[in-house]
Amino acid sequence: MITFVAFSLRRAWQGFWRNALMSLAATLTMVLMLLLLAGFFVLQNVLLASLSFVEQKVEVVAYVENTATQEQVEALVAKIDGMPESASVEFVSREEALRRFREAQEAQGREDLTKYLEANPLYASINIKLRAPGDLDAVAGAVRDEAIVRNVLNIEALVERVVTVTSFVRTAGVAMVAVVGLIVLFIIVNTIRLAVVARAEEIEIMRLVGASDAFIRWPFVFEGALVGLLGSLVALGLLVAAADPLSAAMVGFFNVLPLQFGSLGRDTAMIVLGTGLGLGVLGSWLSVRTYLIR
């Protein structure tokens, strides 16, 4: 058994270097395909992060009656805070609301018309950020029934549109990665098939001199694994080299997005390594199989 594995590994190594041109072409294809796959995977994750950022923007705004007491407001805030659907609750007083309105006007370069007012016309509000935008109806409905709530800003239609768009983009993102994955699968398997077919005569001779299927198959499978391993290591090296400048550019571009890529690097590395090794082995296995079954 050990001699068999040693034999297969040695033959795989020889096979790789004696057909260096074909092996390097296969490895290069592997590198490019893995980069493509990794690129789309990272892109998909950026997309997901952006979508959840957009969805976080959905909030329920409940205007509070001017007659409401401090205790009533605090009780309501505490109650909402306890609801499982709410991510965070913020009370905005009338003065705060006016200040924010003035800031916004000033930021847009408009004249502040509020100075002509005798009194603050704005209502205090309770702003509730949601864990999921789909919970809007439930939360808004519950808050609307409270005695001190004057009315709830009606943004159902808007939110519905946002949810439609985000779930569509999510599905499209998954489909895109799946399609790219399929393309990568076919190209890699076919490249390895070419490398195997180029040695059809060698396989033919092995069959004729009475080599068992295992002795024919495993050297090629190990060679495929070698191509996969080498390809994914090169691809990973390139990704690591490109990661810092890329993420710097990304942070610059998505300045406002609180993106978290803690596990993304690890996931990408796993995908690149797994895909490279897996497809290398699969490609050889399938390609050699056509010569064995008869």
Add this chain to the structure above:
Amino acid sequence: MTVSSGTPPSLFERLVGRGRPDRPDRPDHNVVVLHDVTMRYPNGKEALREVDLVVPEGDFVFLVGPSGAGKSTLMKLLIRDELATRGDVLVDGHDLARIPRRMVPKVRRKIGIVFQDFKLLPRKTVWENVAFALEVTGSSRRTIRPAVNRVLALVGLTAQADQTPTQLSGGEQQRTAIARALVHDPRLIIADEPTGNLDPVISWEIIQLLLRINELGVTILMGTHDAEVVTALRKRVVALEDGRVIRDETGATYHRED
């Protein structure tokens, strides 16, 4: 033709063989037995029809006939590259239709095959080409070295061991292929027009080599178009035409003698 006593052989005796009166130490040996073999390809073409052929151990058989007569199909059946549509094919006592898949390589190791186009690996040396046959069948490296050296000496290529096939003449390439076929110590050598690509002088060299190997006890089945060689040697001749055995004579010539 293997029967020595007066009674006609039973079917069982024909299949298993009745032994060779001249070799009492090797009683029961027919290396090849084909009984009522018909081979029909998926496209409907019948390459062999009701072929009966018994080759006792140590025989030298020329398989002759025009292209398309079924010679190559017969050889493919013997190495179980194809399975007969009907009938029995036995090699060294193994019924090829009944042995499990994993046994196929083991039976193939009892057969050495030589082709018209040599089928050598161009990037390996002569030594490596011969050793390859042992390596890929799991022989230990300790046993490979003496075995390869022995067959290379037998075919007279010891001096060329480190050259690659492209540096060799056609005759030397074919001798390399014969060495590779021999290195497993086969019971049977199948040679499919081994001299087809060689000039007459070199062809005779190859034939002489095969005769010497035959004298060592290896059965030889050689497909050929070379009338001169067949007629000169007066060996057993099996003629195929249109998938049928039309002649099976010992000490015969290439063409029918009337």
